[in-house]
Amino acid sequence: MNKPELTAHVAKTAGMTHEQATKAIDAIVGTIQDTLAAGNEVALIGFGSFSVTDKPARTGRNPRTGEAIQIAATRLPHFKPGQTLKTAVQK
Numbered sequence: 001m002n003k004p005e006l007t008a009h010v011a012k013t014a015g016m017t018h019e020q021a022t023k024a025i026d027a028i029v030g031t032i033q034d035t036l037a038a039g040n041e042v043a044l045i046g047f048g049s050f051s052v053t054d055k056p057a058r059t060g061r062n063p064r065t066g067e068a069i070q071i072a073a074t075r076l077p078h079f080k081p082g083q084t085l086k087t088a089v090q091k
Contacts, residue, residue, distance in 0.1 A: 036077055046084035053078045 003025070011021035032042050036052050043049040057073040
């Protein structure tokens with residue numbers, strides 16, 4: 001399911017217009033993104049939690065030359081599904 005399909009489904013399920021559903025989805029996604037960018041966690045009970053993980057700098061290898069290269073530290077978003085979501089997927 002892509003974003004337009006999700007928007008159409010949310011609009012139909014919630015009895016909203018397409019524009020209202022688009023604004024709601026954009027607000028949710030934007031809020032999650034802003035919260036993670038600030039280094040905080042978003043927990044949706046039953047669905048899961050979004051957090052940021054820090055990957056430390058490390059030494060890697062260039063696959064073409066075999067030369068050692070330094071890979072910079074980075075921050076990545078992480079999602080941990082909740083028990084309700086896990087159960088729903090396993091059915």
